[in-house]
Amino acid sequence: MRFVIVTGLSGAGKSQVVKHLEDLGFFCVDNLPPSLIPKFAEVCFQSRSKMDKIALVIDIRGGELFKDIFPGLSEIKAAGYNYEILFLEASDEVLIKRFKESRRNHPLSNEGRLNKAISEERKILQEIKNNASHIIDTSNLTTRQLKEEIARIFVEGKHFEGLIISIISFGFKYGTPIDCDLVFDVRFIPNPYYISSLKKLTGKHEDVKAYVLKSKETEVFIEKLSDMLEFLIPNYIKEGKSRLVIGIGCTGGKHRSVAIADDVYRLLVEKQHRVVIEHRDIEKDNKALAK
Known part of the structure; x- marks a missing residue:
């Protein structure tokens, strides 16, 4: 069983990664409340189905609920379930450009300045980034190149250890x-x-x-x-x-x-x-x- 937590900065490409993982046969769940991770993991690992590749997208869209991710991950680790964390990031300049082009609001902006929201999000996500199994900076990656990076990690089995x-x-x-x-x-x-x-x-x-x-x-x-x-x-x-x-x-x-x-x-x-x-x-x- 491959159990992957996909997280990272808003606008860094999590939606694209989910599409690539689905193409690779992953069963993907977007924006699952972190408190449900242990129960979901238990169902997946004990299931007799052929579902052996799972990806959960968890980020700060959940607001205060995001803080439940750390107790949740500790609980599944204690239960003996292995997991990986894929963290996506990008430069402030690129993130701002992407938000302006898409006309989406940043989850933390609350009509405030976008760069301040990005800075706040970086602080919130720093701990989970520190524990990430794989970190991909998407600032200058095309969709094709990002797909290749996902394949390197989840098909070829190569640990992301370069730059x-x-x-x-x-x-x-x-x-x-x-x-x-x-x-x-x-x-x-x-x-x-x-x-x-x-x-x-x-x-x-x-x-x-x-x-x-x-x-x-x-x-x-x-x-x-x-x-x-x-x-x-x-x-x-x-x-x-x-x-x-x-x-x-x-x-x-x-x-x-x-x-x-x-x-x-x-x-x-x-x-x-x-x-x-x-x-x-x-x-x-x-x-x-x-x-």
Whole structure:
């Protein structure tokens, strides 16, 4: 029997995870009152049915009832029932964006400020996060990538013990991404913007890539960055970090940062790291010119 408690921050992707778990054959129950966990677990574990994969979604939508989760989990542990906790989180910036796009209210907002509600929720959930079997940061994961992470844990049986590396290319003139752990300024590298045949292209174009990556400065930079990341990544994993965000910025986020971010992404994937990439500002200059 696999008995999973799915919890985490509001807007972090619990609904998507439930869909993926159902596809994997899990019987899923959403928003079960935590006080009912022991009785529900008893029924599931003693049942003679073929129901051998159970997932319960429990979060702060239950209000004051959420505090009953800890006595409930202690009771099923004392009864000898094994369980796992899957905790989902995301950055404040991403959560705020998701709530604004969906026009949903945060369970703790009460018409107050959204960032304050998220901060309060983090405090409430900290204890259960500390006891989580698996923690997934969904900030930069696509639906497909999240599905793959769920499959890694619940099909392949791999314990979540690594970290997801997010690489973001950006333009300094549009601001530095606030959730970056590491930021690298590549404005010292020769700029394709001043080459007439390359100006309107992006760092995804082969001619721009060749111009940027064949620069001596770029070669040395990527070599040193690669060495540094190979030192840092194992230590971040050892420290328990589940997400590393690397920002690579140039002036407009269109040429140099894009080409270099893509190359760093390639190198990390080749070394079997789990990496996602985003080119935040790649089209902003074009949109500005079109106005």
